Amino acid sequence: MEAFSDDILVFIKKECSRYETRRSAIIPCLYKLQEKRGWISPEQIGQLAVAMDIPPVQINEVMKFYTMFNQQPVGKLHVQVCNNISCTMNGSRELTDHLCKTFNVKSGEVSSDGRVTVSKVECLGSCDTAPMMQINDEYYENLTPESATKIIEKLGK
Amino acid sequence: MLNCKVNGKEIKVKQGTLVIDAIKQADYDVAHYCYHPGLSVAGVCRLCMVKIGDNPRLQIACNTPVQEGMEISNEDEQVKDAVKWGLDFHLINHPLDCPICDQAGECELQIQYMKFGQYDPEMAEKKVKKRKVVDLGSKIVLDTERCILCSRCVRFTDEVSKTNELGIFNRGDRSEVGTFEDKPLENDYALNTVDICPVGALTSKDFRFRQRVWYLKNQSTICTGCSTGCNVKVYYNEEGLFRVKPEFNEDINGYWMCDQGRDVYKFVNKDFRLLEAQSVTEGQAEPLSAGKAAQLAGEKLKELTKVNGPESVGVVVTGQYTNEEYESLFDYMVNKLKVKNIYHWVNNSDTMDDFDGLLLRGDKNPNTYGLKEIMKKYSIQTNMSDLEGAIKSNTIKTIVVAGPENQAVYPDFNERASLFSQASNLIWFSAGPVSAATSKHTLVIPTKTYAEKSGTYVNYKGTHQSSHKVTTIVRGALSLSDSVTLMSGESILTKPVGPQKAMKTNFFVNKSGEL
Structure with a gap:
């Protein structure tokens, strides 16, 4: 396990002094860690706990609560299908199953060619355009199974 | 002192008293899981609902301080209905494995559940399966399915032992309590989390499966493990002592005791x-x-x-x-x-x-x-x-x-x-x-x-x-x-031990002539 680079340590220090409590700085610090590899390992949480002087369990609580932090490596295209109430009512479960089948991947895992990960996530705040998904940092809305497949295939080229 | 009414009964309480404590002071039962007088208030179990005055919405008793002239009711039909539904939600994912659970007989969830008779959950969805029999070191076993997420144990390790091992991970119906990377829970006060667990999620390895709690009697005594002299209750039957639990004493031990003190019953038993x-x-x-x-x-x-x-x-x-x-x-x-x-x-x-x-x-x-x-x-x-x-x-x-x-x-x-x-x-x-x-x-x-x-x-x-x-x-x-x-050469007169028990009269024996 490599140690944190200096710029990450400087960032953590700055964020920790920015808020009333150090716990408030957990989310920005986790984002910073995820930037480099796309996911966060338990070892990194242990290191972050030391750097932030916060019990590791509290960082783990935050990380496991939010679906935007990846606990495992993800593919080049991280397809995050919203599975909250509005999207579910508009068929997001079926959409997820369809995508998993089409790209031959289990929910939350990386496809064998390392290109696609399909995962179920919590509300992305776009209920009016349900069902929707987020691929890496972009939103794709008002989907049907066919349109979603097309979008991913296009991006994958 | 403040005047208030609990279910029509007038009582006086100290300034700053919480409604839940006022209800207890007035000798009424109030269903609750997450509230513990030795910990901070979390207000997550939503079971201690009360009706205050004519307020249309119910409030939780554990997070509401009493105010002068407050009229509190927890026997109102609206309250009963809210508790019943609250309980139903708690049972959505609870496995209801009471017959093989060590907490059976002293489980707060079981008590409420028997009281409200909500025997069949009304959910059509399947229960979420979670991890059972998670080994948390030499003292404790965790069952995340039985957990109702009251967060008492999390607050205990955060506030009392200050060791911060436990946390609640994931969210929604997949939330589960645990330690970071399943690290063992080995602080000197860890077994207090077993005591305050209202259900059978955290159980003590030492006591697990050794006795059903309703076969044990208990009595208050003093822990002789060290010079602190914690007030404890020992649980025993005719075979010997089985476990020790702390008893509240504000001046000595508060609500807690250490794990070493819990072993102090062992040398008392016949084998040693x-x-x-x-x-x-x-x-x-x-x-x-x-x-x-x-x-x-x-x-x-x-x-x-x-x-x-x-x-x-x-x-x-x-x-x-x-x-x-x-x-x-x-x-x-x-x-x-x-x-x-x-x-x-x-x-x-x-x-x-x-x-x-x-x-x-x-x-x-x-x-x-x-x-x-x-x-x-x-x-x-x-x-x-x-x-x-x-x-x-x-x-x-x-x-x-x-x-x-x-x-x-x-x-x-x-x-x-x-x-x-x-x-x-x-x-x-x-x-x-x-x-x-x-x-x-x-x-x-x-x-x-x-x-x-x-x-x-x-x-x-x-x-x-x-x-x-x-x-x-x-x-x-x-x-x-x-x-x-x-x-010194004197003798001891043997006295009968304890008060003599009066013979129980058998109804059928006395009335046998009339039967």
């Missing part, structure tokens, strides 16, 4: 006890009853003090007995036999003053304070190290030892025992067997343990606490006071 007295003369062992042995010891001491003088007798006392026992022993030794060589056996002088900042103290004796007081009273100033010289130079030929009840906390036990064995006569009062006592004439007399006698213990800061007899485990054992009475 000396069951009858033993007289060993030049390697020849002979069992005899404790009373006989005490009388024999008395005669022997009388003769030896006459022949060799009282200076030839040394008495070694440990801080594990009650004030009353010290009183009778010192009276007998100093006033009757004129023996002044009384020594205080200190087990761990290096760590004696240790304190972990919460409850656990380095002095592993419950009554060092009381022993020091009585030594002062009889103006005895001796040093244990002088005894060694006196034995070696043969000025002390007879040694009487009021040995430790709990031998495990005396690391120097065997070393000292072989030192005392160098004297030609040895009389040892002990709760457990003493294999290292091998003097020419050895008499080992079984004594009662703290659970089998009543008496006063004085803790590190001088607080006197009386502890009451819980049960009898070894019938042949004597308390130190009883032994001294027998040694």
Whole structure:
């Protein structure tokens, strides 16, 4: 396990002094860690706990609560299908199953060619355009199974 | 003081009292899981709903302070309905495996569930499967399915033990309690989380599957594990003691106790006890009853003090007995036999003053304070190290030892025992067997343990606490006071133990003529 680079340590220090409590700085610090590899390992949480002087369990609580932090490596295209109430009512479960089948991947895992990960996530705040998904940092809305497949295939080229 | 009404009953409460405490003060039941008086308020279980005045919306009692003139009701139909539904939500993912759960019989979820008769959950969805039998180290087993996420244990490790091992991970119906990377939960206060767990999610490895709780009786006593003197409840049946739990005492231990204190029941049980007295003369062992042995010891001491003088007798006392026992022993030794060589056996002088900042103290004796007081009273100033010289130079030929009840906390036990064995006569009062006592004439007399006698213990800061007899485990054992009475040639009249129970009249027997 490599140690944190200096710029990450400087960032953590700055964020920790920015808020009333150090716990408030957990989310920005986790984002910073995820930037480099796309996911966060338990070892990194242990290191972050030391750097932030916060019990590791509290960082783990935050990380496991939010679906935007990846606990495992993800593919080049991280397809995050919203599975909250509005999207579910508009068929997001079926959409997820369809995508998993089409790209031959289990929910939350990386496809064998390392290109696609399909995962179920919590509300992305776009209920009016349900069902929707987020691929890496972009939103794709008002989907049907066919349109979603097309979008991913296009991006994958 | 504030005036308020609970279900129509007028009471006065202190400023700042929470509604939930006011309801308890008024002697009404209130369903709750997450609230614990020793922890901060979380307000997550949503079960302590109350109706306040004419407010259309119900409020939670644990997070609402009482205000002057408040009219509180938790027997309203609206409240009952809310609790019923709250309970149903708690049961959505609970496995309801009560028949194989260790908490059954003292489970708060089970109590509410039996009360409201919500026997079949109304959810069409399948239950979420979570991890069962998660090993959390040497003391605790976690079942995340049974957990209702009240967060008491998380708040305990955060606020009381300040070790922060536990947390709640994931969200929604997949939330589960756990430690980071399933690390073991090994702090000195970890078993308190088992006590405060309202369900069977956290169970103690030591107690798991050993007894059903409804087959155990319990009684309050004092923990003799260290000089803090925590107030505890021991759970027992006719086979012996099974577990120890803390009992609230604001001045001493609050709501908690340490994990070491929970092991203090073990040496009381029969497997670790000396069951009858033993007289060993030049390697020849002979069992005899404790009373006989005490009388024999008395005669022997009388003769030896006459022949060799009282200076030839040394008495070694440990801080594990009650004030009353010290009183009778010192009276007998100093006033009757004129023996002044009384020594205080200190087990761990290096760590004696240790304190972990919460409850656990380095002095592993419950009554060092009381022993020091009585030594002062009889103006005895001796040093244990002088005894060694006196034995070696043969000025002390007879040694009487009021040995430790709990031998495990005396690391120097065997070393000292072989030192005392160098004297030609040895009389040892002990709760457990003493294999290292091998003097020419050895008499080992079984004594009662703290659970089998009543008496006063004085803790590190001088607080006197009386502890009451819980049960009898070894019938042949004597308390130190009883032994001294027998040694001084008097006899003990046997009294019936406890109040005589009136015979239960059988309804059918009396009415048999009419049937």
